[in-house]
Amino acid sequence: MLGAGRLLAADFTAEDVLRMSMDSQTRQELMQRQYVWHEHVELGPANKDGTGRTKTTLRREFEVSYEGGSVYRKIIAENGIAISPDEAEKKKVQVHREVLALSAIASQTRSKLLGEEAIDGRKCWVVQSESANDRSPKRWTLWIDEDERAIVRVASELLSGTPEVKAGARTTVFYSRNELGVWLPSRQVSIFTGNAFLPARAYQTIDFTAYRRFTTDTNIQYDDPH
Numbered sequence: 001m002l003g004a005g006r007l008l009a010a011d012f013t014a015e016d017v018l019r020m021s022m023d024s025q026t027r028q029e030l031m032q033r034q035y036v037w038h039e040h041v042e043l044g045p046a047n048k049d050g051t052g053r054t055k056t057t058l059r060r061e062f063e064v065s066y067e068g069g070s071v072y073r074k075i076i077a078e079n080g081i082a083i084s085p086d087e088a089e090k091k092k093v094q095v096h097r098e099v100l101a102l103s104a105i106a107s108q109t110r111s112k113l114l115g116e117e118a119i120d121g122r123k124c125w126v127v128q129s130e131s132a133n134d135r136s137p138k139r140w141t142l143w144i145d146e147d148e149r150a151i152v153r154v155a156s157e158l159l160s161g162t163p164e165v166k167a168g169a170r171t172t173v174f175y176s177r178n179e180l181g182v183w184l185p186s187r188q189v190s191i192f193t194g195n196a197f198l199p200a201r202a203y204q205t206i207d208f209t210a211y212r213r214f215t216t217d218t219n220i221q222y223d224d225p226h
Contacts, residue, residue, distance in 0.1 A: 014111035014127045017144060022102045024149035029099070031182045036065040038210040039073070046203035050191050053203045063088075064095075071097045100154060105129045105140065119143055119152055130159070150183045151175060158192075166193045184211055 039062045044053035061077035074092035076083055083091075105111065109129040117126050124143040131137045137160050143153040158169040169192035176186040188206040 012113060012125075014113040014129070015106055017113060017125045017127055018102050018106040018111065021144050021149040021151075022106075025102050025151060028150050028183055031180075032184060033066040033069075034213050035182075035184065036063065036212045036214060037184075037208055038062065038076075039064055040207040040209065041204065043202060043204045046191050046201040050201070050203070071095050100140070100142075100151070105142075109140075114141075116146075117143060122147070122152070124152060145183075148177075148181070148183075150177075152177075152183060161195065164195060166195060169193070178211070180213075184208065 041058070041060045041062070042053070042056050043058040044056040046052070047054050059077075059079050060075055062073045063076050064071065064073045066072075071094065072092055073095045074088045076088050109131050111127055111129040114126040114128055117124050123146045125146055127142045127144065128139065129142070130139045137158075139157045139159055141155040142151055144150070145152050152175045153172065155170065155172040158165060158167055161167040169190070171188060171190040171192075173185055174187045175183040177183050185208045187208065188204075190204045190206075191201065192204075193201045
């Protein structure tokens, strides 16, 4: 549970935690680019308390990879029906993925250290940050592993609406550590209300599976994060 932990007693600040974690997070992002994976997306109307769906109205399966520094995604199944490889390749598109840069959070947000919390037996710092001047301001809560200084969970809330989504949209991304020490997304949960395309409140999950590592020219240095 959150509370006054040893970091608070040692007079750490949120800015200290973010600065100490920047190099480690950069290494994690480089290692994450060495993988191809699947994303299983399910979408449907949210239930009353926002903890799940009343039904699933859409299921899609994607294969995702980094190519030339960009993220590409192709649909390989929809509502349980497989799409042929040729057709999937035709529908392959470049997608924008927001990068959670700790350096930007440290310099462009108001942050506070909430304390410590254990996730799967690992001690994590919990930092909350809120964008100061942004056309679509957000609030983030980050759980950062104290030993490896990697993000293991991040929750975001949209504080002001956009043309696509109303204010109050929330997304949480969960990470799992693999045998090589890489923290990879395992699940994403979002609850949101669209402005035009989806006027009802929706609950969406994305499960990240079938990770496959490929060889790149990137020279990764495994330095001691401390």
